[in-house]
Amino acid sequence: MSFHNPIGSGCRRDGGLMSTLAIVGASLAGYSAAQQLRAAGFDGRLVMVGEENRLPYDRPPLSKDFLTGRLPAGELALADQADVDALGVDWELGRSAVALRPGEAAVELDDGRRVEADGVIVATGARPRPLPGAERVSGVHLLRTMEDAVALRAELVSGRPKVAIVGGGFIGAEVASSCVELGLEVTVVDSAELPLADVLGSRFARLCAQLHAERGVGLRFGATVAGLVTDANRVRGVRLADGSRLDADVVLVGIGVRANVDWLAGSGIDVGDGVQCDAGCVTSNPAVVAIGDVASVYRPELGRRVRAEHWTSATQQASTAVNNLLCGYTAHEFRAVPYFWSDQHGVRIQLAGEPRPTDEVTVTDGNVAERRFLAQYTRDRHPVGVLAVNHPRAFARARRALARHPRYVPI
Amino acid sequence: MLAICRIDDIPAGESVRFDAHVPIAVFNADGEFYAVDDTCSHQDASLSDGFLEGCFVECPLHAALFDLRTGMPSCLPAKRPIRTHPVSVHEGWIYVHVIRQEEVA
Ligand SMILES: Cc1cc2nc3c(=O)[nH]c(=O)nc-3n(C[C@H](O)[C@H](O)[C@H](O)COP(=O)(O)OP(=O)(O)OC[C@H]3O[C@@H](n4cnc5c(N)ncnc54)[C@H](O)[C@@H]3O)c2cc1C
Ligand code: FES
Numbered sequence: 001m002s003f004h005n006p007i008g009s010g011c012r013r014d015g016g017l018m019s020t021l022a023i024v025g026a027s028l029a030g031y032s033a034a035q036q037l038r039a040a041g042f043d044g045r046l047v048m049v050g051e052e053n054r055l056p057y058d059r060p061p062l063s064k065d066f067l068t069g070r071l072p073a074g075e076l077a078l079a080d081q082a083d084v085d086a087l088g089v090d091w092e093l094g095r096s097a098v099a100l101r102p103g104e105a106a107v108e109l110d111d112g113r114r115v116e117a118d119g120v121i122v123a124t125g126a127r128p129r130p131l132p133g134a135e136r137v138s139g140v141h142l143l144r145t146m147e148d149a150v151a152l153r154a155e156l157v158s159g160r161p162k163v164a165i166v167g168g169g170f171i172g173a174e175v176a177s178s179c180v181e182l183g184l185e186v187t188v189v190d191s192a193e194l195p196l197a198d199v200l201g202s203r204f205a206r207l208c209a210q211l212h213a214e215r216g217v218g219l220r221f222g223a224t225v226a227g228l229v230t231d232a233n234r235v236r237g238v239r240l241a242d243g244s245r246l247d248a249d250v251v252l253v254g255i256g257v258r259a260n261v262d263w264l265a266g267s268g269i270d271v272g273d274g275v276q277c278d279a280g281c282v283t284s285n286p287a288v289v290a291i292g293d294v295a296s297v298y299r300p301e302l303g304r305r306v307r308a309e310h311w312t313s314a315t316q317q318a319s320t321a322v323n324n325l326l327c328g329y330t331a332h333e334f335r336a337v338p339y340f341w342s343d344q345h346g347v348r349i350q351l352a353g354e355p356r357p358t359d360e361v362t363v364t365d366g367n368v369a370e371r372r373f374l375a376q377y378t379r380d381r382h383p384v385g386v387l388a389v390n391h392p393r394a395f396a397r398a399r400r401a402l403a404r405h406p407r408y409v410p411i
Numbered sequence: 412m413l414a415i416c417r418i419d420d421i422p423a424g425e426s427v428r429f430d431a432h433v434p435i436a437v438f439n440a441d442g443e444f445y446a447v448d449d450t451c452s453h454q455d456a457s458l459s460d461g462f463l464e465g466c467f468v469e470c471p472l473h474a475a476l477f478d479l480r481t482g483m484p485s486c487l488p489a490k491r492p493i494r495t496h497p498v499s500v501h502e503g504w505i506y507v508h509v510i511r512q513e514e515v516a
Contacts, residue, residue: 032487058488079490312474315487341472348472392471393460400462 025123026050029292053094164248168195187218280330353385
């Protein structure tokens with residue numbers, strides 16, 4: 001890409017000579033970037049390319065209140081029409097970018113057209129990994145988009161299907177909880193003995209398993225899926241490695257995601273498990289930044305890159321990346337305590353920091369039996385994380401305190 | 412006009428919640444008192460549980476920021492403002508003039 005702001009020329013927050021910027025991926029990260037660009041005073045042309053044929057919307061409800069029917073689709077929009085109009089964006093929705101050609105300062109679209117731009121924001125997110133061999137079996141679902149959620153919900157509310165969930169991570173757990181609310185029989189299968197233990201530590205992972213059990217969710221932990229039972233291309237169940245079989249009319253697969261980086265092949269931008277960025281979300285080309293689920297951002301304190309899949313990382317990285325793009329060099333580094341939440345079985349879980357299973361855990365407020373508490377994770381007596389269950393007030397303060405703690409060690 | 416509490420009952424950076432026709436939160440932002448609808452315009456969080464920074468409150472759930480002076484959100488995921496209610500302080504008491512839905516143009 002043509003690089004108009006020579007390094008060291010000082011930060012032009014309005015973008016200097018950049019006249020057109022392209023944002024690829026029209027979801028949370030991309031839309032946040034558009035907002036931040038305008039807020040920073042960029043008044044050039046802004047083109048937003050999005051594969052999904054709809055304006056940006058919020059994904060977290062897709063496994064929660066949207067799936068149960070409590071939240072209608074319209075409520076998921078990230079912005080009202082008036083805000084969308086005020087941004088002054090040229091939308092290319094229902095179009096995907098198929099290539100980035102930095103030498104020609106262009107993004108190539110799937111209909112053969114090109115968007116010429118002085119800088120590009122890569123915000124293409126991630127897509128769920130399919131279960132091998134299950135790609136075209138009807139009744140087997142992945143969950144990432146509104147379309148996915150609509151299709152899954154349609155099956156959940158017709159008849160009384162038995163549901164099997166492959167993968168006991170957050171998406172799987174939330175869908176299980178939504179199935180219970182819909183009055184369905186549901187089982188979660190996971191090859192780990194205790195799913196979520198890597199993220200929450202074993203004590204609170206056990207609490208999550210207990211929540212499932214109390215609400216009647218079947219748990220098959222430590223069980224590997226060997227394949228599907230099908231009948232005329234329709235799923236009838238899941239076959240486990242121990243030879244047993246789990247009947248199911250609907251299967252949801254939630255076994256992780258893969259960053260959407262394929263379209264960058266041949267662009268010269270370094271990609272791996274995500275677009276490889278420096279600490280300021282800037283890629284190997286200073287006129288290209290990457291943010292959100294697709295970005296693998298260098299963390300100096302860890303000495304390696306981390307690809308976060310959290311809502312708040314997407315919005316916070318947008319602000320860092322936009323400033324660096326407008327400056328023309330990495331003037332700002334992304335520094336934020338990672339934060340995510342999950343709602344399952346009527347319980348609100350919030351986690352900040354990056355605890356490890358081996359950290360020491362202390363409940364500092366409320367109590368676990370009542371399902372309302374705040375817990376602190378420490379490592380070598382240094383604070384490394386906080387977890388709250390149904391305690392947003394304590395969490396809001398603890399998260400801030402963690403960010404400000406002089407000895408906070410992120411991993 | 413409702414008498415809520417004494418000014419000393421809300422230290423700087425803190426808040427109280429009371430029930431009018433809807434729950435309302437009163438904040439002490441470094442000596443200035445502000446009253447707003449307590450329920451976040453995004454989902455069902457209670458903003459009085461949130462974190463005060465200057466005259467902005469951060470929602471305790473998904474971290475939307477609201478300007479207490481205007482009720483306007485300044486970042487996602489909130490897109491709609493929250494209602495603000497005039498506050499007055501008289502002889503050490505905090506009074507809130509609760510605005511009802513229909514009074515808003
Ligand atoms: C069901 C579900 C529940 C979740 N719940 C929570 C939660 O409770 N808490 C939490 O913190 N996080 C949650 N998340 C994660 C959160 O939603 C993501 O971190 C966030 O969506 C990341 O935003 P993004 O813009 O980076 O990526 P995405 O939202 O994935 O958006 C990327 C967009 O780019 C488009 N795209 C991809 N390739 C191309 C291309 N070549 N050309 C054009 N467009 C392209 C995609 O179609 C997509 O619209 C949840 C996610 C899901 C799926
Ligand atoms: S409930 Fe307040 S930001 Fe979501």
